Amino acid sequence: MAQKFNKILIANRGEIALRIIRTCREMGIKTVAIYSTADRESLHVRFADEAVCIGPPASADSYLSIPKIMAAVEITNADAVHPGYGFLSENADFAEICQDYGIKFIGPRPEHIRTMGDKITAKDTMIRAGVPVVPGDGTLLKSAEDGMQRAETMGYPVMIKATAGGGGKGMRIVKRKEDFVNAWNSARAEAKASFGNDGIYMEKYIVQPRHIEIQVVGDQYGNVVHLSERDCSVQRRHQKLLEECPSPFMTDDLRERMGEAAIQAGKAINYEGVGTVEFLVDADRNFYFMEMNTRIQVEHPVTEESIDHDLIKEQIKVAYGEKLSGMNYLPKGHVIECRINAEDPWNDFRPSPGKITSFHSSKGHGVRVDTHVYAGYTVSPYYDSMIAKLIVRAPTRAEAITKMERALDEFIVEGIKTTVPFHQWLLRQNDFRDGNFDTGWLGKQELPRN
Structure with a gap:
C-alpha cells in the first residue's frame, strides 16, 4: 500500500470542507482548515485539527489567494492540498505551484486541467479519442x-x-x-x-437535451473506471437544482455506451483522480460530449449513495498512489439530491443572506444531509448561496420522490428564505414525476410568486 498523507490542507470552505474533514478523520489523516474572517464560526473551522485565517471575506483576498494558501500549507507542514469544488479546484497554476513545492494536489495534474478547461482543446481531444461531440x-x-x-x-x-x-x-x-x-x-x-x-x-444547439453526466475515476497507472450516471437536467439558467441516479431517461444500452465513452475520455488524457464527463443527450438518445469537470462535484453524494462508495476517500487513495480495482459500477435503487440554497424561489431566486434563527435537518432511513449551517449561523453574501444538500435513497424512483417530499417537509430553516418550497413544488409536477423534462423544461414553467 502506498504511503498515505499525514496532513491535508483543505483549500475550500463550507459543506465540502466539512465533508472532506470527515473522510480524512476516518482515514487517520489530520486536516487543516483555512477560513476568511466571515467564516470564523463555520463548522469546518471547528472540526479540523488546525485552522488558519487567510484574510477578509472577499474571495479574491482569501479563498482565491494562492500566496496566502501556500503560506498556510508551509506553516502547518501539510503534505497535500484538497481543493474541493469551485474556487481553485480547476486552477492549473495552483496545481502546478503545489507540484513545484512538493505538495500533492488532490486532483488531476496541471496539464489535465488545462486540456479539459479550455472548451476547444477539450473538444479536439475528444474527437481524436472517438468520443461523440456536438x-x-x-x-x-x-x-x-x-x-x-x-x-x-x-x-x-x-x-x-x-x-x-x-x-x-x-x-x-x-x-x-x-x-x-x-x-x-x-x-x-x-x-x-x-x-x-x-x-x-x-x-x-441540441433541441430538448437531457444533461447526463458520468462519474469517472482514474489512477496513476492508466486505469479508468466509471461509476454510473447522474441526471442533472432540472436546471435554471444552466445552474443545476436537482440531480438523480439512475436517470429516468437511461437504458442499459445507453449507460454502457456512455460509460465506455467516458472511460475513453479519461484514458485519452491519462486522467488521474475523480472527474465527471458531462454529456448532452437528445430525444433519440444520441449523446454528445459537453465538458469534463476535473474535480469532485457538488452532486457527488448522489453517486456515493447510489453505489455505496466514498468518492473523497477514492480521491485521496488515488492521490497517494493506490491502484483502482478496475470495476465499473451500476446504480442500486434510486437517489435524488435537492440543493437547498439561501434564495427566495418565488422572487426570481433572489439571494437571501442573513442569520438562521432556527434550523432542523431531515432524518430517517435513507436520508442524508450535507451542510455546514446551524441555528445561529449567518449566511454570508460573499459566497455561493447553497447551504445544504438533501439526499434520499429508496428502492424505486417513485419511493424516492415520496421520501424526498417527507424529508423536505421536515427540513426547517427560519430567518432566511430557502429553495425548499421550490423543491416541494417541483416534486408535485406531473412532468417531473413522469420523467418528462429536459434542461429547458423549468424555464417554460410558471412558478408561484410571492
Whole structure:
C-alpha cells in the first residue's frame, strides 16, 4: 500500500470542507482548515485539527489567494492540498505551484486541467479519442459576421459559448439570424467579465437535451473506471437544482455506451483522480460530449449513495498512489439530491443572506444531509448561496420522490428564505414525476410568486 498523507490542507470552505474533514478523520489523516474572517464560526473551522485565517471575506483576498494558501500549507507542514469544488479546484497554476513545492494536489495534474478547461482543446481531444461531440468545429469565431456565416451552414438553432466558460456564463442560444449580433455582444461581454477571456466558439444547439453526466475515476497507472450516471437536467439558467441516479431517461444500452465513452475520455488524457464527463443527450438518445469537470462535484453524494462508495476517500487513495480495482459500477435503487440554497424561489431566486434563527435537518432511513449551517449561523453574501444538500435513497424512483417530499417537509430553516418550497413544488409536477423534462423544461414553467 502506498504511503498515505499525514496532513491535508483543505483549500475550500463550507459543506465540502466539512465533508472532506470527515473522510480524512476516518482515514487517520489530520486536516487543516483555512477560513476568511466571515467564516470564523463555520463548522469546518471547528472540526479540523488546525485552522488558519487567510484574510477578509472577499474571495479574491482569501479563498482565491494562492500566496496566502501556500503560506498556510508551509506553516502547518501539510503534505497535500484538497481543493474541493469551485474556487481553485480547476486552477492549473495552483496545481502546478503545489507540484513545484512538493505538495500533492488532490486532483488531476496541471496539464489535465488545462486540456479539459479550455472548451476547444477539450473538444479536439475528444474527437481524436472517438468520443461523440456536438456538431461544430470548435474554432474561435473571428467576428459576429463569421459566426453568422457558419450558422447558416450549420443551421439554426446554434449555441455560442465562451471558450473559457463554465456555470452557464458566456452562453447564448441563437434561434435566428436576426438575434445573432445581440447574442454575440452579450456573450462576449459576460465572458470577459467572468473569465478575463472573451473568446467565443459555436456549436449546433441540441433541441430538448437531457444533461447526463458520468462519474469517472482514474489512477496513476492508466486505469479508468466509471461509476454510473447522474441526471442533472432540472436546471435554471444552466445552474443545476436537482440531480438523480439512475436517470429516468437511461437504458442499459445507453449507460454502457456512455460509460465506455467516458472511460475513453479519461484514458485519452491519462486522467488521474475523480472527474465527471458531462454529456448532452437528445430525444433519440444520441449523446454528445459537453465538458469534463476535473474535480469532485457538488452532486457527488448522489453517486456515493447510489453505489455505496466514498468518492473523497477514492480521491485521496488515488492521490497517494493506490491502484483502482478496475470495476465499473451500476446504480442500486434510486437517489435524488435537492440543493437547498439561501434564495427566495418565488422572487426570481433572489439571494437571501442573513442569520438562521432556527434550523432542523431531515432524518430517517435513507436520508442524508450535507451542510455546514446551524441555528445561529449567518449566511454570508460573499459566497455561493447553497447551504445544504438533501439526499434520499429508496428502492424505486417513485419511493424516492415520496421520501424526498417527507424529508423536505421536515427540513426547517427560519430567518432566511430557502429553495425548499421550490423543491416541494417541483416534486408535485406531473412532468417531473413522469420523467418528462429536459434542461429547458423549468424555464417554460410558471412558478408561484410571492
